[in-house]
Amino acid sequence: MKDQQIEERAVTAHTPRITARKVNVHYGTSHALKDVDVDILANTVTAFIGPSGCGKSTFLRCLNRMNDTVASAKVTGEILLDGENIYDPRVDPVRLRAKVGMVFQKPNPFPKSIYDNVAYGPKIHGLTRNKAELDEVVESCLRKAALWNEVKDRLDAPGTGLSGGQQQRLCIARAVATAPEVLLMDEPCSALDPIATAQVEELIDELRSQFSVVIVTHSMQQAARVSQKTAFFHLGNLVEFGKTEDLFTNPKDPRTESYITGRIG
Amino acid sequence: MSVLLLLAIILALSGLAFILGRARSISKVSGNIRDLHSLPGYYGWHTALTVLFPSIVVLVLWLVIQPMVLSNGAAKFFPEATRADSVALTLALDDARRVSRGLDAMIANGSKSEAEIAALDTATTDVRALLAEVNVALGSDVSAESLDAAKYMRAASHSGGFWMALAVMAVAGVGLIFGLSQVHPEFRARNRVEKAVLGLLILASSIAILTTVGIVWSMLSESISFFKMYPAGEFFFGLTWSPNFSGGSTLGFLPLLWGTLYITFVAIIVAVPLGLFTAIYLAEYASPKLRSWIKPLIEIIAGIPTVVFGLFALVTVGPILRDYFAQPLGLGTSGSSVMTAGIVIGILNIPFISSLADDIINSVPQSLRDGSFGLGATRSETVRQVILPAALPGIVGAVLLATSRAIGETMIVTMGAGAAAKLSLNPFEAMTTMTVKIVGQLTGDTDFASPETLVAFALGITLFVLTLGLNILALYIVRKYREQYE
Numbered sequence: 001m002k003d004q005q006i007e008e009r010a011v012t013a014h015t016p017r018i019t020a021r022k023v024n025v026h027y028g029t030s031h032a033l034k035d036v037d038v039d040i041l042a043n044t045v046t047a048f049i050g051p052s053g054c055g056k057s058t059f060l061r062c063l064n065r066m067n068d069t070v071a072s073a074k075v076t077g078e079i080l081l082d083g084e085n086i087y088d089p090r091v092d093p094v095r096l097r098a099k100v101g102m103v104f105q106k107p108n109p110f111p112k113s114i115y116d117n118v119a120y121g122p123k124i125h126g127l128t129r130n131k132a133e134l135d136e137v138v139e140s141c142l143r144k145a146a147l148w149n150e151v152k153d154r155l156d157a158p159g160t161g162l163s164g165g166q167q168q169r170l171c172i173a174r175a176v177a178t179a180p181e182v183l184l185m186d187e188p189c190s191a192l193d194p195i196a197t198a199q200v201e202e203l204i205d206e207l208r209s210q211f212s213v214v215i216v217t218h219s220m221q222q223a224a225r226v227s228q229k230t231a232f233f234h235l236g237n238l239v240e241f242g243k244t245e246d247l248f249t250n251p252k253d254p255r256t257e258s259y260i261t262g263r264i265g
Numbered sequence: 266m267s268v269l270l271l272l273a274i275i276l277a278l279s280g281l282a283f284i285l286g287r288a289r290s291i292s293k294v295s296g297n298i299r300d301l302h303s304l305p306g307y308y309g310w311h312t313a314l315t316v317l318f319p320s321i322v323v324l325v326l327w328l329v330i331q332p333m334v335l336s337n338g339a340a341k342f343f344p345e346a347t348r349a350d351s352v353a354l355t356l357a358l359d360d361a362r363r364v365s366r367g368l369d370a371m372i373a374n375g376s377k378s379e380a381e382i383a384a385l386d387t388a389t390t391d392v393r394a395l396l397a398e399v400n401v402a403l404g405s406d407v408s409a410e411s412l413d414a415a416k417y418m419r420a421a422s423h424s425g426g427f428w429m430a431l432a433v434m435a436v437a438g439v440g441l442i443f444g445l446s447q448v449h450p451e452f453r454a455r456n457r458v459e460k461a462v463l464g465l466l467i468l469a470s471s472i473a474i475l476t477t478v479g480i481v482w483s484m485l486s487e488s489i490s491f492f493k494m495y496p497a498g499e500f501f502f503g504l505t506w507s508p509n510f511s512g513g514s515t516l517g518f519l520p521l522l523w524g525t526l527y528i529t530f531v532a533i534i535v536a537v538p539l540g541l542f543t544a545i546y547l548a549e550y551a552s553p554k555l556r557s558w559i560k561p562l563i564e565i566i567a568g569i570p571t572v573v574f575g576l577f578a579l580v581t582v583g584p585i586l587r588d589y590f591a592q593p594l595g596l597g598t599s600g601s602s603v604m605t606a607g608i609v610i611g612i613l614n615i616p617f618i619s620s621l622a623d624d625i626i627n628s629v630p631q632s633l634r635d636g637s638f639g640l641g642a643t644r645s646e647t648v649r650q651v652i653l654p655a656a657l658p659g660i661v662g663a664v665l666l667a668t669s670r671a672i673g674e675t676m677i678v679t680m681g682a683g684a685a686a687k688l689s690l691n692p693f694e695a696m697t698t699m700t701v702k703i704v705g706q707l708t709g710d711t712d713f714a715s716p717e718t719l720v721a722f723a724l725g726i727t728l729f730v731l732t733l734g735l736n737i738l739a740l741y742i743v744r745k746y747r748e749q750y751e
Contacts, residue, residue: 064639066635066638066639069635069638094641094642094643095641096641097638097639097640097641098640098641099641101639101640101641102635102639102640103639104632104635104636104639106632108630108632108633108635108636109636110633110636110637110650110651110654110655111633111651111654111655112650112654120637120640120642120650121640121641121642124640124641124642124643124646124650171636174636174640175639175640178640178641
């Protein structure tokens with residue numbers, strides 16, 4: 001069983017979904033991200049760690065062009081999703097975001113019912129043909145988000161009425177329902193208690209079988225628990241990027257070592 | 266001594282009390298402020314309040330009670346027959362009061378001395394002519410009783426004023442001494458002062474409520490006297506409105522209600538989409554720079570007086586609607602119509618709705634927009650499916666407020682829709698509203714004992730109930746959606 005898993009990982013490890021080369025981000029006059037090169041592999045959880053303000057969230061938001069909504073942000077460099085440059089003028093950011101879903105730091109369910117929250121993506125992208133199909137998608141996504149058993153009797157209740165952990169899992173279900181290829185998660189557990197965090201982490205591990213997951217986290221333990229690849233950012237630079245176990249047990253850069261041993265950050 | 270001067274003295278005294286109280290608290294702990302329960306300023310405020318509050322209360326009470334006492338005293342000068350009839354007595358007392366003011370004026374301009382005033386006699390002098398010289402006009406010659414009463418009033422109010430000043434100042438002085446005696450380190454001056462401020466806040470908020478109660482009460486009492494003269498059933502269900510000041514009017518309220526609702530409906534149909542679209546553009550699409558130009562420009566409309574809008578309706582909108590819509594469609598030849606007034610009121614309400622809705626849309630958290638964009642939704646999908654539902658309670662509130670304003674609008678209706686009360690479905694026909702008729706029934710010579718005048722109050726209270734109902738509905742809707750979304 002274990003051998004099989006390793007074999008699987010070895011096979012998929014060579015198919016990068018997202019390739020970022022020489023990515024620079026400027027917010028007005030401040031240089032937030034400097035020459036970042038990262039490969040996001042298929043069916044892998046990639047963690048971005050680093051102290052506050054190091055650029056890890058900025059880079060994450062580059063991957064689905066959420067920085068477009070910030071007027072002062074300027075992105076240069078090349079980010080390829082399945083070989084296509086996402087900053088090409090011909091690429092519609094709306095379609096890109098359907099392929100690269102995002103879960104935010106603070107749970108942000110829409111002021112709609114639980115059902116409508118999950119059905120939002122499939123509806124706007126026309127992913128289902130009829131109500132029965134939509135019902136099926138909603139149920140399977142809520143199941144994937146480990147929320148189905150808690151909410152199956154009150155799908156019409158407002159999503160905002162759930163607890164913090166449930167809300168975040170609802171947001172994950174909502175993102176999964178759009179059937180993305182890559183799922184970006186910006187500190188998804190920072191507003192959650194340890195039990196809810198454990199549920200979400202378990203969920204991330206399950207999601208790996210279908211998507212590439214990129215997770216920004218402040219918790220190095222979390223990065224070690226859920227990810228296969230880890231990138232360490234510091235002051236806008238990508239300091240080190242490699243297999244999670246290598247980065248945590250045998251860091252090459254002295255800054256990485258200082259950070260993971262708690263001396264900086 | 267004038268009341269104004271007295272007030273100034275009290276204020277000066279409480280200022281002094283503040284300084285003394287503050288200084289005394291500091292000296293009590295020999296400069297070591299940390300031993301005081303409250304900051305020295307609070308002791309100062311407390312002492313100032315012990316001066317200000319009781320003396321103001323005494324002043325106000327005195328000002329209320331003195332005229333009553335004076336009227337009672339002056340009434341004794343009139344014969345029994347006058348006193349028995351309350352209306353005659355009021356008139357007689359009013360005359361006496363005017364005469365006494367005239368006597369004061371004579372002293373003031375130096376034409377008569379105190380002694381000459383005391384010796385005045387209606388039998389030997391023409392008092393009415395004398396009073397006319399100091400611009401006090403009377404309806405008839407001054408009677409002996411009236412002059413006596415006036416002399417009594419003068420004397421009594423002068424001595425009353427003197428005693429009032431004395432009493433107020435005595436209370437202020439006692440308050441100062443009491444306040445200062447209270448100052449010691451354990452005294453909780455801060456709590457007392459904060460309680461006084463709390464009282465002030467409650468007073469301020471209750472004045473608005475009391476005013477509403479007062480408005481309802483005054484309208485209710487006049488309406489009741491209207492319904493005593495005119496059957497309520499005919500008023501509420503009558504289909505004809507034709508007031509006739511020489512009597513025999515038909516005062517059916519339904520044509521007015523219909524006109525009001527019809528014009529309001531047209532206004533809302535115009536204002537809501539335009540205002541809402543403006544708000545969505547401003548909040549979600551316009552660049553910040555453009556927004557900082559457009560928003561104030563739109564809000565200029567809100568600053569234009571409604572009379573000017575009425576002129577616009579009268580000379581521009583009315584003729585255009587008549588020439589290009591009503592006449593070609595064969596719907597009438599009237600420039601003033603429901604459409605004219607409704608459209609112009611709608612335009613008037615655009616900035617009102619757009620401004621409120623813009624603020625509400627802006628207050629929808631950015632995280633909801635991010636969430637929607639993050640799922641690959643377009644701007645328009647986000648607005649329609651996430652922002653507007655989240656902002657709905659506030660938008661409904663804004664729309665209902667605008668409705669209340671449209672219902673209450675008078676000037677534009679007068680100039681744009683005419684004054685003919687009609688029950689008709691044709692929007693190009695002249696109609697009128699309740700507010701216009703309220704003004705109409707109360708302008709000119711009015712006789713407050715005829716139903717033609719008093720009907721204005723019945724209309725007023727109906728209008729009040731109508732807008733109150735709308736506001737309650739607004740609150741209900743807002744609360745319902747709040748429960749659902751938060």
